[in-house]
Amino acid sequence: MSFCYSDLISLFNHCFAASYNTRLERGDDEPVYLPADNIIDHHRIVFAHGYFASALHEVAHWLVAGDARRTQEDYGYWYCPDGRDGEQQRQFEGVEIKPQAIEWALSLCCGFHFNVSCDNLNGSVEPDRHAFKALVREQALHYLEQGFPARAQTFMHALRKHYHQPSLTAESFSL
Known part of the structure; x- marks a missing residue:
C-alpha cells in the first residue's frame, strides 16, 4: 500500500x-x-519534510489539545x-503517552506501521522503548474501552474508510 x-x-x-x-500542511x-x-x-x-509518520504524530497532538x-x-x-537527561526524558514521555496512543490508532486506521518515538538519540540515558511502548499501549487500550x-x-473514521481498514480491537495494539 502506498x-x-x-x-x-x-x-x-x-x-x-x-x-x-x-489545516494540515507540509513543512x-x-x-x-x-x-x-x-x-x-x-x-x-x-509536519516535517513530507513524512507520513510526522503528519500522523502532529495531528495526534492536535487531537489531544483542548x-x-x-x-x-x-x-x-x-x-x-534531543539530548535530554533522565528526568527530562521522563517528563517528555509523560506528555507523549496520550498523543502517541492516538498516533498508534491513526496508524492502524491507515494500515501504516507505528513506531513509538522516544525522540532522544543524543541523551545522557538510553530510553526504555519497550517500557514506553507498553505505557502508550495501555493508554490506547483505555481509549479503545x-x-x-x-x-x-x-479522523480515525475518515482514515479507515479511505484506507479500507477494519475497526480497531485490543488485538490491534500488539507489542
Missing part, C-alpha cells in the same frame, strides 16, 4: 478546515503548531530537544 502525505492533508482538511479553521523544517494570527487567518499543523491549548504556539507545551476523543474518532 502512503502519500497529500492524502492525509486532504482527509484532515476535509474533516476540520471548516469546523475548526485548522520543510521542524514540525510546529501555529495558531491563526494577523497574517494567516487559519490554524496550521505543520480549546485553550489550540490558541498557543505548539499548544504552549514545554519541549526540551472508554472512547477516543471526538475529533480523533472523526
Whole structure:
C-alpha cells in the first residue's frame, strides 16, 4: 500500500478546515503548531519534510489539545530537544503517552506501521522503548474501552474508510 502525505492533508482538511479553521500542511523544517494570527487567518499543523509518520504524530497532538491549548504556539507545551537527561526524558514521555496512543490508532486506521518515538538519540540515558511502548499501549487500550476523543474518532473514521481498514480491537495494539 502506498502512503502519500497529500492524502492525509486532504482527509484532515476535509474533516476540520471548516469546523475548526485548522489545516494540515507540509513543512520543510521542524514540525510546529501555529495558531491563526494577523497574517494567516487559519490554524496550521505543520509536519516535517513530507513524512507520513510526522503528519500522523502532529495531528495526534492536535487531537489531544483542548480549546485553550489550540490558541498557543505548539499548544504552549514545554519541549526540551534531543539530548535530554533522565528526568527530562521522563517528563517528555509523560506528555507523549496520550498523543502517541492516538498516533498508534491513526496508524492502524491507515494500515501504516507505528513506531513509538522516544525522540532522544543524543541523551545522557538510553530510553526504555519497550517500557514506553507498553505505557502508550495501555493508554490506547483505555481509549479503545472508554472512547477516543471526538475529533480523533472523526479522523480515525475518515482514515479507515479511505484506507479500507477494519475497526480497531485490543488485538490491534500488539507489542
